Amino acid sequence: MTINDIQDELIDEFSMFGDWMEKYEYIIQLGKELPLIKDEYKVDENLIRGCQAKVWLHADFQDGLIHFTADSDAIITKGLVSMVVRVLSGHTPDEIVHAELYFVDKVGLREHLSVTRSNGLLSMIKQMKVYALALKTKAS
Amino acid sequence: MSTDVMVAPTTLDIEKIRKDFPILERKVYGKPLVYFDNGATAQKPWAVIRAIEDYYTQLNSNVHRGVHHLSQQATDAYEASRRKVQAFLHARHEHEVIFTKGTTDAINLVAYSYGKQFIKEGDEVIISAMEHHSNIVPWQIMCEDRKATLKVIPINEKGELKMDAFKALLNDKVKLISVAYVSNTLGTINPVKDIIALAHQHTIPVLLDAAQAVQHIPVDVQELDVDFLVFSGHKIYGPTGIGILYGKEEWLNQMPPYQGGGSMIKQVTFEKTTYHDLPFRFEAGTPNIEACICLGNAIDYVTALGLPAIQQYEHELLEYATTKLTAIDKLKVIGTAEQKSGVLSFIVEGVHPYDVGVLLDKLGIAVRTGHHCTQPLMEIFGIPGTVRVSFAFYNTKEEVDQLAAGVARAVAMLT
Known part of the structure; x- marks a missing residue:
């Protein structure tokens, strides 16, 4: 599936929810289900500091594809992180660099990308693109 | 101006008061707003909102400059507001009240200006473990610059200052103590009267960060005998971008200007500039006139309640x-x-x-x-x-x- 296919799939899933309660229950569920990042990667070098919630991000590069694992100390952030990981992980550096993450807006979670939230999500997305750009540059 | 906001002597008519704050009628996500972030900033009553409108529709002109009628009126309103703050804090003199941009600005002013005049290498400044960053960082900058040391009063598990530890920190190297009156995170009311009395036994002046105090507790700077006291307008139902530095005349008079510019001078030549008297010496440039004036309306409102x-x-x-x-x-x-x-x-x-x-x-x-x-x-x-x-x-x-x-x-x- 392409990055946009996965985004559309997420938008589809969220369209089933009647209100914010159901939406957040789902995000919290996603947060609880996110496969844990290996302890060896949950270190300060992989820490993205939001003002409020912390996010750890690790990138693995194999056979031309980047695989991300991540974690957060806040469960809602973790749920949001898991969605972004689902969308971007397993793609080529080039695809990730050029990805436009429209699903956040479409599922009604745009507020989580605002700077005042300081939940580390925005910084995490930037960091994912930085990894991808670095790997892309290295490859060419 | 809603001077009609009067209350029964002992209890407040909350339903009536709420009608003075139009934003409380707002809905967020379709639900009535419940606003419990007053420590960050307080909402504004009509008395302040209308005063802002009045200023721009009736009064707007620069202060302390023009010979014309509007400037005179604006200056009168500006200085009347200073006197309202003076009365509110029960300061001895109106020139002990300096308009600043806010609490942070006021603390930076004292850190810079008092530091320059009074802090030498090896001196000490005391703050507490519960301070807001704005009552930590300006002192760190100043201490680094003056090669002085910052000491910290520890707290107990309840979030109260350890007064014995505070007493142990007092010595003749300490040149200033700067503590919160009320903690913005814990809500602790510090025993500021004791702190000031103890500090004065060692002739150390005290600055109180009253940003979380003046809107909740009656404050009397003479009774406290405090040397400096600072607060922000926006947390006491007034406009943003305005704050107050109260300082005892004898301290402020000895302190060099913080910023240079218009209004703060007596005479400027390229060789030498002489500075204006208090309070203007510390109010360089065109001030936030509207906010200075309307802070007075906010204080009127709070005082009436x-x-x-x-x-x-x-x-x-x-x-x-x-x-x-x-x-x-x-x-x-x-x-x-x-x-x-x-x-x-x-x-x-x-x-x-x-x-x-x-x-x-x-x-x-x-x-x-x-x-x-x-x-x-x-x-x-x-x-x-x-x-x-x-x-x-x-x-x-x-x-x-x-x-x-x-x-x-x-x-x-x-x-």
Whole structure:
């Protein structure tokens, strides 16, 4: 599936929810289900500091594809992180660099990308693109 | 101006007061706004909103400059507001009241100007472990510059200053003590009168950060005998971008200007400039005239309600909220000092404060989550942050009930 296919799939899933309660229950569920990042990667070098919630991000590069694992100390952030990981992980550096993450807006979670939230999500997305750009540059 | 906002001698008519604050009629996510982030900034009454409009429709012109009628009127209003602040703080002289951009600006002014004049290599400045970053960082900058040392009064597990440790810090190298009157994170009311009396035994001046105090507690700078006191307009129902530095004349007169520019001079030549007298020496450039004037309207409003009545009602709210919230399983109040005002901070075991804040927001309840610009304090408690509920006199017990129900619901979702 392409990055946009996965985004559309997420938008589809969220369209089933009647209100914010159901939406957040789902995000919290996603947060609880996110496969844990290996302890060896949950270190300060992989820490993205939001003002409020912390996010750890690790990138693995194999056979031309980047695989991300991540974690957060806040469960809602973790749920949001898991969605972004689902969308971007397993793609080529080039695809990730050029990805436009429209699903956040479409599922009604745009507020989580605002700077005042300081939940580390925005910084995490930037960091994912930085990894991808670095790997892309290295490859060419 | 709603000078009709009068209250019964002992109790406030909250329903009537709420009508003075138009924003309280707003809805967020289709739910009535419950605003418990007053410690960050307070909402504005019509008396202030209309005064801002009046200023721009009737008065706007520069102060202390023009010979023309409007400038004269604006200057009169500006200076009248200074006298309102003087009366509000019970300062001896009106020139002891300096308009600044806010609390942070006022502390930076003192750190720079007092530091330049009085702090030498090897000297010490004392702050406390519960200070806001704005009462830490300016002193760190100044101490680094002057090769002085910053000392910190420790706190106990309730969030109260350890007064014995404070006494042990006092010696003749200490040149200034700067502490919060009320903690923005814990709500602790510090024993500032004792601190000042002890400091004065060593002839050390004291600065009080009263940003979380003046809107909750009656303050009398002469009775406290405090040397400097600072607060922000926006936290006392006035405009943003305005704050007050109160300083005793004898200190301010010895301090060099903080910024140079128009209004603060007597005579300028390229060889030598002589500076204006107080308070203008510390008010370089065109001030935030509208905010300076309308802070006076905010103070009128608060004074008309009466701080003793406000204090009593807000204390009731705090007690009620503490009882309601502590009934929630695994909820722990951070900051359990004997003397508290305005603020209730808490954490829930196993739940990140941020998550609680996000879900409360969806219920239309505004709280603050995070470290509240007191990172060293969070480190002492070993927590990433708290959920902070901060009160104003327009809050109600019904709102507290909604908050408690909201927190219980959020916790149920998150655990």
